[in-house]
Amino acid sequence: MERKVFGALGTVIIGIAVIAGIGTYVAAAKNDPxxxxxxxxxxxxxxxxxxxxxxxxxxxVYPNSGFGGHHGAGGGAHPDWVSYALGGPNGEILADxxxxxxxxxxxxxxxxxxxxxxxxxxxxNNDFFAYVRGTVGGTAKFVKSYDTKAKAxxxxxxxxxxxxxxxxxxxxxxHGMSDGKDQLFVSVPLMMSIDEEVGAxxxxxxxxxxxxxxxxxxxxxxxxDEGEYVWNCExxxxxxxxxxxxxxxxxxxxxxxxxxxxA
Ligand SMILES: [Cu+2]
Numbered sequence: 001m002e003r004k005v006f007g008a009l010g011t012v013i014i015g016i017a018v019i020a021g022i023g024t025y026v027a028a029a030k031n032d033p034x035x036x037x038x039x040x041x042x043x044x045x046x047x048x049x050x051x052x053x054x055x056x057x058x059x060x061v062y063p064n065s066g067f068g069g070h071h072g073a074g075g076g077a078h079p080d081w082v083s084y085a086l087g088g089p090n091g092e093i094l095a096d097x098x099x100x101x102x103x104x105x106x107x108x109x110x111x112x113x114x115x116x117x118x119x120x121x122x123x124x125n126n127d128f129f130a131y132v133r134g135t136v137g138g139t140a141k142f143v144k145s146y147d148t149k150a151k152a153x154x155x156x157x158x159x160x161x162x163x164x165x166x167x168x169x170x171x172x173x174x175h176g177m178s179d180g181k182d183q184l185f186v187s188v189p190l191m192m193s194i195d196e197e198v199g200a201x202x203x204x205x206x207x208x209x210x211x212x213x214x215x216x217x218x219x220x221x222x223x224x225d226e227g228e229y230v231w232n233c234e235x236x237x238x239x240x241x242x243x244x245x246x247x248x249x250x251x252x253x254x255x256x257x258x259x260x261x262x263a
Contacts, residue, residue: 032252033070034099035260036086044110044220046136052110052222057103060087060094061170061190063119063198066209067093070100070253081248082119082170082237082255090151091116091214101257107226110136113172113188116146116214120199121169121192121235125243129173129234130165132219134186140219144191147213154213163189169215174231174259182224184261187234191215223261232256 038055045051060067061084065075069085073095086097105111124130132140139161145154169192176183197211206212233256238249248254 032102032257035102035104035258036099038103038105038111041112044112046110046222052108053106054110054112054220055105057105057111057113058087058089058091059113059115059172060085060091060214061115061117061119062210063202065254068095069097078247078251078254081251082239083248083253084170084233084255084257087114087116091146091148091216093208093210101253102260103257104260104262105223106263107223107261109223110220111223112218112220114216114218115172115188115190116148116216117169117190118193118198118210118214119169119237120195121167123166124168124171124189124234125236126234127165129171129187130168130189131162132160132188134174134184135188135219135221140188140217142191142218143216145213146216149212153216163191167192168235169193170237170255171234172231173234174221174229177227177229179227181227184221184224184229186219186221188217188219190217226262229259229261230256231259 038057041054041056043051044054063082065071065079065081065083067085068075085100086094088094132138139159141157142160143153143155143157147154168189170190171187173187174184176185193211193214201209201211236244237255238244238247241247
């Protein structure tokens with residue numbers, strides 16, 4: 001009789017342990033913490049002379065999650081997955097950032113995003129995403145080599161409408177909704193960094209493990225009405241998965257996030 005009670009108690013304890021384990025795993029797998037409020041940055045005058053309040057966001061894209069940031073020290077659950085993150089004004093690595101891929105901006109506002117792209121790249125599945133779409137002027141400002149040590153452009157800044165479809169590191173693609181409100185669709189290709197430099201940095205050529213000269217892309221778009229959008233990357237960068245659309249491509253907090261337009 002006693003043995004039976006202990007047996008039943010043991011089963012209950014194992015059950016509790018399993019449930020606690022699943023809870024911890026789900027919490028860790030969510031990996032999508034916090035919301036970053038864009039920084040107010042004066043006003044922006046559009047081509048038609050209309051003036052908008054302006055906000056800014058600085059983002060970095062990395063070949064792995066080892067930078068820490070919103071994934072936690074050491075890169076969290078998946079240190080080898082490619083990831084977006086918050087960056088400093090000159091592409092600085094923000095290892096202590098608590099949020100990374102969820103952004104909030106006001107409605108009817110000019111949003112200027114700068115992305116420092118530290119990863120290598122390859123060919124898009126669809127050339128559509130090699131073009132800049134939905135930004136002010138249909139263009140972006142592009143620097144092929146930005147020196148993060150000198151905090152200066154190492155190659156001239158140009159205005160682009162597209163990049164070669166076989167030189168794409170990642171894309172920032174913000175999807176609209178079909179609810180008839182004032183809408184947004186923005187997609188900007190981010191050029192790859194030099195393959196050999198990315199590899200050498202990972203092998204220890206730089207202190208951070210990331211290239212000193214990422215590519216830099218800046219673009220501005222005007223938000224419409226309030227709403228919650230999602231953004232993602234349209235370059236197949238989920239290495240080691242079917243069609244490379246798993247892992248980092250199918251988890252929030254890496255190659256996708258929320259984009260909230262709210263006053
Ligand atoms: Cu990507």
